[in-house]
Amino acid sequence: MHATSATPATAEARPPRQRIxxxxxxxxxxxxxxxxxxxxxxxxxxxxxxxxxxxxxxxxxxxxxxxxxxxxxxxxxxxxxxxxxxDKAYEATLRLGQTSSTGDAEGQILRERPVSLTRAQIEAACTAFTGEIEQVPPMHSALKHEGKALYEYARAGQVIERAARRVRIHAIDILDWQHEVLKIAVRCSKGTYIRTLAEDLGEHLGCGAHLSALRRTASGPxxxxxxxxxxxxxxxxxxxxxxMLRPPDCLLEEWPSLRLDADDTAKFLNGMRRRVSAADAPHVRVYGPQARALLGSASIQAGELIPGRLLSPQEVQSLLSA
CATH class of the missing domain: 3.30.2350.10 (Pseudouridine synthase)
Incomplete structure (x- = not known):
């Protein structure tokens, strides 16, 4: 007959994990x-x-x-x-003259070329990539293919064919340029890959480039x-x-606002459409009678307020009492 092994003393002495x-x-x-x-x-x-x-x-x-x-x-x-x-805004640092396997500083350097540029050439390249452009998403990205992120295929040495996507670059401003190091500020639409933009700018300049640092400076408002x-x-x-918490409507500041009286507030929170004397708009933030009583999002079509994402009455009350 085998004796049952005792629980180690160290395990017995371990304090219970505190539950948050x-x-x-x-x-x-x-x-x-x-x-x-x-x-x-x-x-x-x-x-x-x-x-x-x-x-x-x-x-x-x-x-x-x-x-x-x-x-x-x-x-x-x-x-x-x-x-x-x-829309997003970034400050990006490009290493000119070097391309890497990942398009950024994490990858292996694949090719080095001399850098012989003028500021006028760099400005012209930035202008060429301003506006609506097409980008091929990088393999080292979280974009999914058949349920797996592209970077998983890349790590396994596989290359998946990717369709180009249309994005909009609102502005590219040169912040600093020291021969092989170019720092730019970029304002762009969602879905823009700054790593791809860095590579494409480098190829346009004839010397190649990879993204060596990236800092996001704005997201919407x-x-x-x-x-x-x-x-x-x-x-x-x-x-x-x-x-440090900001109210949820800080994400909606660029939308027009609409305030409802108490009766329409209750009906709106129940998902009912209301007639309003306001201009049509694809997105509006809707409030109740109180100053901070955010009710949710909506659209206005032909003078009708159509509920979108709605807060619960409990959530509305929590924001009022914060």
Whole structure:
């Protein structure tokens, strides 16, 4: 007969893992994401610091990129798609004269060419890529093919054929140029790959290039200057962290607003359409009678207010009492 082995003393002495008491938290936190951290890892760290029940980010920022990452909590998660669809702004540093296997500083250098350029040539190249352009998504991206991210195929040495996509570059401004290092500011539509833009600019200039650093400075109406670092957030008290949350409608500031009376508020929150004396608009933010009573999003067609994403009465009350 075999004796039952005893539980090791070290296991008995281990203290029970403390369970975090989650709570409803509503709002948007503008994080200055650090280098080397994935967007999801950053989200989970902030979610833990706030003890939030429900959270989501507004589109991934590569681990090698830093800068603005709006994080949505509670009621604000209903509008994360708005930020995902918004125009973006970046500061990008290009290493001219070198192309890499990934299009950025993480890959192996594939080819080196001499750099002999004038500022006028660089300005002309920036102008050539301003406006509506076509981009082929890079293999080292999170874009899915048959359920798998393209970077998974790339790591396995496979190349998948990708169709070109139309994106819009609103502006490219030269911030600094020191022979082989070019720093630019880019304002663009959603879905623009700055890594691909760097490579395409390099080929247009005849010397090649890869992206050596990237920092997001804006997403729709929200700006990097209003963001907080993860270290600064961690050093705060819980009350101070909560004070960093912005109301969910900060993501909707570029939309026109409409205020309803108490009777229409109740009907709107039940998903009923209302007649309004306001101009037609594809997107509006809708409020109740109180100053901060965000009710949700809607559209106006032929004088009719059509509900979109709606907050629950409990969420509306939570924002009013915040």
């Amino acid at each position: 008491q989650r709570r409803p938290v509503h709002g948007v936190l503008l994080l200055d994401k650090p280098l080397g951290l994935s967007s999801n890892d950053a989200l989970q760290k902030v979610k833990w610091l706030l003890r939030a029940e429900k959270a989501g980010h507004t589109g991934t920022l590569d681990p090698l990129a830093t800068g603005l990452l709006p994080l949505c909590f509670g009621a604000a998660t209903k509008f994360s798609q708005v930020s995902l669809d918004a 929200v700006q990097l200057r209003d963001a907080i670092s993860l270290d600064a957030l961690a050093a705060m008290s819980e009350t101070e962290r909560e004070s």
